[in-house]
Amino acid sequence: MNFAVLVFPGSNCDIDCYKAVEDTVGQPVDYVWHTETDLSKYDCIIIPGGFSYGDYLRCGAIAQFAPVMKALREAAEQGKYILGICNGFQILLESGLLPGAMLRNESLKFRCHAAMLSVVNTDTPFTKEYKQDELINIPIAHGEGNYYCDEAALAELKANNQIVFRYEAGNNPNGSVDDIAGICSKGGNVLGMMPHPERAVSALLGSEDGKRMFTSILSTWREKHGAAAIG
Numbered sequence: 639m640n641f642a643v644l645v646f647p648g649s650n651c652d653i654d655c656y657k658a659v660e661d662t663v664g665q666p667v668d669y670v671w672h673t674e675t676d677l678s679k680y681d682c683i684i685i686p687g688g689f690s691y692g693d694y695l696r697c698g699a700i701a702q703f704a705p706v707m708k709a710l711r712e713a714a715e716q717g718k719y720i721l722g723i724c725n726g727f728q729i730l731l732e733s734g735l736l737p738g739a740m741l742r743n744e745s746l747k748f749r750c751h752a753a754m755l756s757v758v759n760t761d762t763p764f765t766k767e768y769k770q771d772e773l774i775n776i777p778i779a780h781g782e783g784n785y786y787c788d789e790a791a792l793a794e795l796k797a798n799n800q801i802v803f804r805y806e807a808g809n810n811p812n813g814s815v816d817d818i819a820g821i822c823s824k825g826g827n828v829l830g831m832m833p834h835p836e837r838a839v840s841a842l843l844g845s846e847d848g849k850r851m852f853t854s855i856l857s858t859w860r861e862k863h864g865a866a867a868i869g
């Protein structure tokens with residue numbers, strides 16, 4: 639299975655994502671610069687966190703116009719797995735690949751600490767190995783993670799089971815609607831989340847709860863492509 643980690647000017651979690659893939663699933667992984675226009679060789683594309691294009695205008699607002707985004711849209715349509723983490727989630731929202739928008743944290747402060755999430759939907763390629771309603775420890779680090787959508791959009795997210803992670807009840811760090819920490823596309827193959835699973839892949843980092851996100855991706859892909867699809 640081939641992984642890509644997109645790199646924009648200002649990305650700062652690209653190396654962490656690359657290492658997380660290497661350490662958790664040991665599959666081939668490449669850094670892919672934002673000017674690339676062909677993603678056809680990749681099965682899973684990770685959009686890492688950071689401050690793409692300096693967060694000018696709004697987080698992710700400029701990255702949506704990067705040359706690589708056309709190929710990313712095609713990959714999404716083809717059902718490939720796309721994981722947007724933090725600034726990656728913001729880019730998915732700005733580019734319309736996921737519904738809703740980000741506002742600044744209610745506190746107007748950058749929040750960087752451990753966060754407990756509840757796994758709401760285990761029926762995605764990213765969460766298959768978690769238990770329903772399991773509480774997992776995945777750190778956050780953002781200034782603009784206050785997910786917003788209107789009531790009609792929220793009802794649709796709920797009806798389609800697109801809410802994948804919520805912050806633990808009573809511990810919402812940014813004021814997001816319905817405590818949302820991560821959502822997926824209708825088809826389930828595009829996931830955006832504010833917390834950083836790549837920073838929770840070893841006890842040394844304080845949590846190993848992010849590991850199963852990467853192992854879920856690999857095991858789902860192998861199931862779909864047959865046992866022979868080793869690589």
Ligand SMILES: NC(=O)CC[C@H](N)C(=O)O
Nearest residue numbers: 687688724725780781782
């Ligand atoms: N860690 C990140 O990806 C941060 C995203 C964005 N720069 C924000 O502050 O919200």
